[in-house]
Each structure stands twice: as C-alpha cells, then as structure tokens.
Amino acid sequence: MSKPVLLTGAGGRVGQAVLRGIGSEYDWRLLDREPLASDRVPDRVSAADRYVADVTDFEAVREAMEGVEAVIHLAGDPRTDAPWDSVLRNNIDGTRTIFEAAVDADVERVAFASSNHAVGHYETDERTPGMYRSDDDYRLDGTEFPRPSNLYGVSKATGELLGRFYHDEYGIDVVCVRIGNLTRSHPPREYERGQAMWLSHRDCAHLFDRCLRADYGFEIVYGISDNDRKYYSIERAREVLGYDPRDNSAEYTFEGDPMDGDDG
Numbered sequence: 633m634s635k636p637v638l639l640t641g642a643g644g645r646v647g648q649a650v651l652r653g654i655g656s657e658y659d660w661r662l663l664d665r666e667p668l669a670s671d672r673v674p675d676r677v678s679a680a681d682r683y684v685a686d687v688t689d690f691e692a693v694r695e696a697m698e699g700v701e702a703v704i705h706l707a708g709d710p711r712t713d714a715p716w717d718s719v720l721r722n723n724i725d726g727t728r729t730i731f732e733a734a735v736d737a738d739v740e741r742v743a744f745a746s747s748n749h750a751v752g753h754y755e756t757d758e759r760t761p762g763m764y765r766s767d768d769d770y771r772l773d774g775t776e777f778p779r780p781s782n783l784y785g786v787s788k789a790t791g792e793l794l795g796r797f798y799h800d801e802y803g804i805d806v807v808c809v810r811i812g813n814l815t816r817s818h819p820p821r822e823y824e825r826g827q828a829m830w831l832s833h834r835d836c837a838h839l840f841d842r843c844l845r846a847d848y849g850f851e852i853v854y855g856i857s858d859n860d861r862k863y864y865s866i867e868r869a870r871e872v873l874g875y876d877p878r879d880n881s882a883e884y885t886f887e888g889d890p891m892d893g894d895d896g
C-alpha cells in the first residue's frame with residue numbers, strides 16, 4: 633500500500649494492538665482526541681502524521697484524511713453502559729463524519745470497529761450459558777439482523793448501517809468488524825462469554841491487516857480468535873478476508889492461565 637492508512641482511536645486498546653502488531657507494515661496517519669505518548673507511536677510516524685482531534689470535527693478529520701488509502705475507524709465511546717448523548721456524538725455522529733470525509737477525500741476503503749453488543753440480545757435466557765460452550769453449535773454469522781444489548785450496541789449497529797449506506801451510495805469498500813473481547817496475553821478470566829468471544833492482540837492486528845489488503849465490497853464479520861467456545865462464526869472473515877487466527881481461549885484454563893504453564 634503506497635499511501636498512508638488513517639487510524640482513528642490510535643491510542644486506545646484496539647488501536648495499540650493494531651500498531652504493535654502491524655505498525656511497521658504501513659505508513660500511518662494517527663488520530664485521537666488525546667495526545668499519544670511517544671511509546672504508543674511507531675518509530676516512523678512523523679509529528680505531522682499525528683492528529684489530536686475529535687472525530688466529530690469534520691474539518692480536522694478531512695485534513696487527516698487527505699491522500700490516505702484506507703481508514704481503520706476505531707475512535708468512539710467503548711463503554712457498554714455509555715449514555716445516549718455520548719454514543720450519539722462519539723459513535724454515531726463521529727462515524728458519519730468519518731464516512732463523509734472519506735467520500736470528500738476519495739478514500740475508497742473504511743474498516744469500522746463494530747461490536748458484539750450490536751447483536752447481544754441474541755444471547756437469550758434460553759440460549760445462555762449453553763451457547764458459550766464448545767459443545768453448542770449455535771452460531772451467528774453476520775447475516776442476522778442486529779439485536780443490540782444496550783444503547784452502545786445501538787450506536788454500533790447504526791455505524792454498520794452508515795457503512796451500508798456509504799457503500800451503496802458512494803461505492804466505498806466497507807468492512808464492519810464485530811469485535812468480541814480484546815485482551816492480550818490471556819482470555820478474559822473466569823468469564824465464559826468473554827472466553828467465547830476472545831480476540832487476542834495478535835489476531836486483532838492480523839484481522840485488521842486483512843481488512844486493509846483483501847478485496848470486498850460491504851462486509852460484516854466477527855472479530856474473535858478461533859475459540860472452541862465460539863458462538864460467532866469466523867467463516868466469512870476467513871473466506872472473504874483471508875483471516876487465519878492463531879489463538880484459542882481453549883488453550884487457557886477457565887482462570888486464564890496457559891494450559892501448558894507457559895506465560896506466552
């Protein structure tokens with residue numbers, strides 16, 4: 633990829649997983665409303681390529697978007713109990729601003745950080761906790777209608793709809809990644825749901841790398857590791873993106889320690 637990639641929310645957990653994994657493979661333009669400490673920025677990124685800006689600020693986003701090849705849009709309020717005014721502004725208006733600026737700058741590709749909470753109400757009392765277990769074959773595959781678990785989930789489902797619109801109306805390639813539960817060296821501890829939808833840092837970086845390189849039009853995929861417990865299918869991500877995860881929460885105890893005693 634000859635032109636830079638714009639990464640919003642670069643200073644956050646997902647942004648740092650991406651930069652630590654594939655930071656040396658692209659020219660980056662980093663945007664976050666908080667200034668990034670130098671240890672959070674890959675060596676080659678110049679000061680001019682670091683934007684301290686809010687994703688709802690069209691002018692600032694448009695400036696950051698100039699000449700980029702693709703966008704990984706992560707910035708937003710990730711709290712599952714975030715109030716409506718925050719998700720409306722940061723997640724919905726912010727995502728619309730990203731797409732508007734992408735159209736204006738002729739950027740052809742946006743990867744959007746959606747969430748498991750866009751579909752959290754498929755986890756009904758009848759299905760849980762069985763669906764979190766490896767002997768259960770219930771799967772969501774990305775073709776289902778959203779069933780958000782909270783207003784944050786509503787904002788993520790809305791982001792997916794914005795992606796659908798900007799793809800259909802303007803032809804932008806859009807992939808919405810319904811991210812599970814991101815942690816680095818072990819899955820969430822003593823948490824069946826979290827272990828079912830674990831996304832390790834290295835699988836996260838690899839998945840967004842595939843989002844930048846693969847050919848697609850509009851896609852919704854699940855962003856989890858290859859967990860035995862999974863209730864999200866990763867087949868679409870494998871097929872369309874070439875996603876090939878390396879981690880599996882089954883390689884850890886329920887308490888989150890490596891089965892083989894290696895701290896990995």
Ligand SMILES: NC(=O)C1=CN([C@@H]2O[C@H](COP(=O)(O)OP(=O)(O)OC[C@H]3O[C@@H](n4cnc5c(N)ncnc54)[C@H](O)[C@@H]3O)[C@@H](O)[C@H]2O)C=CC1
Pocket residue numbers: 640641642643644645646647663664665666685686687688705706707708709710711721722726745746747748810811812813814815
């Ligand atoms: N961490 C996880 O397990 C999951 C994360 N996600 C999504 O992935 C994205 C990133 O999440 P995390 O890295 O965990 O969150 P985080 O809170 O660690 O990082 C978010 C970053 O975005 C920035 N930000 C927030 N609002 C902004 C705004 N209006 N303008 C500019 N920058 C802004 C923050 O300063 C922060 O650096 C979010 O959209 C979240 O909803 C989705 C599912 C699971």
Ligand SMILES: O=C1O[C@H](COP(=O)(O)O)[C@@H](O)[C@H](O)[C@H]1O
Pocket residue numbers: 709710711712747748749811812813814825826
């Ligand atoms: O979308 C998100 O999901 C993860 C996992 O959800 P949880 O309800 O199992 O905690 C959450 O940790 C993260 O903050 C959120 O952005």
